[in-house]
Amino acid sequence: MTKEQLDIMRSKDGFIAALDQSGGSTPKALSNYGISEDQYDSEEEMFDLVQEMRARIVTSPAFSSDKIIGAILFEATMERKIEGKLTADYLTDKGIVPFLKVDKGLDKESNGVQLMKPIDHLDELLTRAKEHHIFGTKMRSNMLSYNEQGIRDVVKQQFDYAKQIIDAGLIPIVEPEVNIDAKEKxxxxxxxxxxxxxxxxxxxxxxxxxLKLTIPTVADTYKKLMEHPRVVRVVALSGGYPIDVANKKLKENKGLIASFSRALTQNLRVDQSDEVFNKTLKEAVDSIYDASIT
Structure with missing residues (x-):
């Protein structure tokens, strides 16, 4: 972590691209990209294909620090290279701050929420993250219904791990997601x-x-969190909203910037020519950026 990177995260206009699909979500991401499960025979092949997809995105001229200030990576992506450079170094050279997804997925639902599975060997992962020049981390929980104990448990677990991450010298992104379909959202x-x-x-x-939070039902619900002295930045997840809906809701929340995954990549396809691919990505980047600077 450098002061320059911290300054970028605190105040630069732009948004964070979430490129951290993991084992469970990778098949869906590839399917949306136009690669079906019968086109690969192993997990290694699957990750090779998703790395090719991510490399195509990251190397696109549309993926620049003019509008993208950070990118969240999956562990396997951190370990791989783009154009001969470790992915985090490639991003840093482009002026984009690299983050690492550190959670191991969600546990079974209890008290209306899904806590994170225990993050085994977190200290070792954080050491490798620093060796790979990662700035910060991201970890996601999921809240499905109103349950006071469940919500408290989610927040406590997130901050317990966040303190461990801070002690390792990294900036944690705390992501307690409120499901967009929750009845009492x-x-x-x-x-x-x-x-x-x-x-x-x-x-x-x-x-x-x-903080990475679901775009709130009532605009500016999280304004006080944005102003808290311990908060570097508050970013929003798209939560499954289509890009046009996510952008519209984001614009209603002054100071909230995007950290979108599906909304960023939903129209990209493996069989697109480079010209069409780059144009499609630029359209998504431009629209998300515009929604993030309102």
Whole structure:
């Protein structure tokens, strides 16, 4: 982590690209890209194909630091190279700050939420992340219905791991996602804001985090979190919304910037010519950027 990277995250206009599809979500990402499961025979082949997809995105002229300030990587992507450089170094050279997804997926639903599975060997992973010049991390939980104990458990688990990540010298992105189809989504977001604030208030001046949150039902619900001195930046996940819907909702929240995955890549296809691929990606990048600077 460098001061320049921290300054970019705090204040530069732009958004964070989420390129961190893991084992469970990779087949769906490849299918959307136009590669079906019968086109690969092993997990290694699957990750080779998704690396090719990510490399095509990252090397595109549309994927530049003019509008993209950060990118979230999967562990296997961190270990691989693009044009002879480790992926994080390639991004850094482009002026884009690299993050690493560190969670191991979601546990079974309990109390209306899915906590993260235990992140085994996190210290070892964080050491490798620093060796690969990663700036920060990301970890996701999922909240499906209003349950006070469940929401408190999600936030506590997120911040317990966040403190371990901070101690390792990285900036954690805390991502307690509220499912967009939750019946009491607005009520959940009010409690989530309060629980996050309580955890932030316990941090020292040397402990800083980023927050990745579902775009709220009521605009500017998270304004106070954006102003909290321990928060580097608040970013939004698209949560399954199509890009036009996600962008419209994002524009309603001043200061909230995007960290989109599906909304960024939903119209990209493996059989597109480079010209069409780059044009399609540029259209997505431009629209997400515009929504992020309102």
């Amino acid at each position: 607005e009520k959940m977001e009010v409690l989530l804001k309060d629980e996050i604030t309580a955890q932030l208030d316990q941090l020292s001046e040397e402990q800083n985090v980023m």
